[in-house]
Amino acid sequence: MNAEYPHWQTVPLRWKDNDVYGHVNNVVHYSVMDTVINTWLIERGRLDIETGEVIGLCVESQCKYHASVSFPGELEVGLRVGHLGRSSVRYEVGMYSKETVIAEGHFVHVFVDRESRRPVPVEGLLRSALEELRTGLG
Known part of the structure; x- marks a missing residue:
């Protein structure tokens, strides 16, 4: 595994992920990114996706396929x-699959108040969890 990433998660592929061309369809890569990000936010940042006052909205995403x-x-x-x-x-x-880079991507979340949808500061456990993932890149 690549030391450039502080956190790693294994995501099993499913039969339905293959498309008619016999490989994982591109939309699955976005779903995998979203799943890994939100798993981290829920488990480490204690983000309450069902009833919490703060939610993260994706405002930008990109994926490059290799x-x-x-x-x-x-x-x-x-x-x-x-x-x-x-x-x-x-x-x-x-x-990655067997040490081969399959795809690289990014997501940008803006954290907002659930009701007003206005941006709110990233604070507390959420900020601490995100700090654990910082790489010194920005």
Whole structure:
């Protein structure tokens, strides 16, 4: 695993992830990124996605594909924070299979008040969890 990422999570591929061309469809990569990010936020940042006052909204995402992968298999997914602002965060994600980079992408979340949808500062346990993922890149 690549030391550039402070956190790693294994994500199993599913039969339904393959498309008619016999490889994992591109939309699955976005779902994997979203899953790994939100797992970290819920488990480490104690983000309450169901009733919490603060939620994260994705305002930007991108994925670059380097190689294909197919079911059966799994992805080793690296997660880091490239930039942590007052109310936003840029996550950077690397997806690997057997030491081969499959895809690299990023998500930008803006944390907002659930009701008003206005940006709020990233504070407390959430900020601490995101700080753990900082790489010194931003």
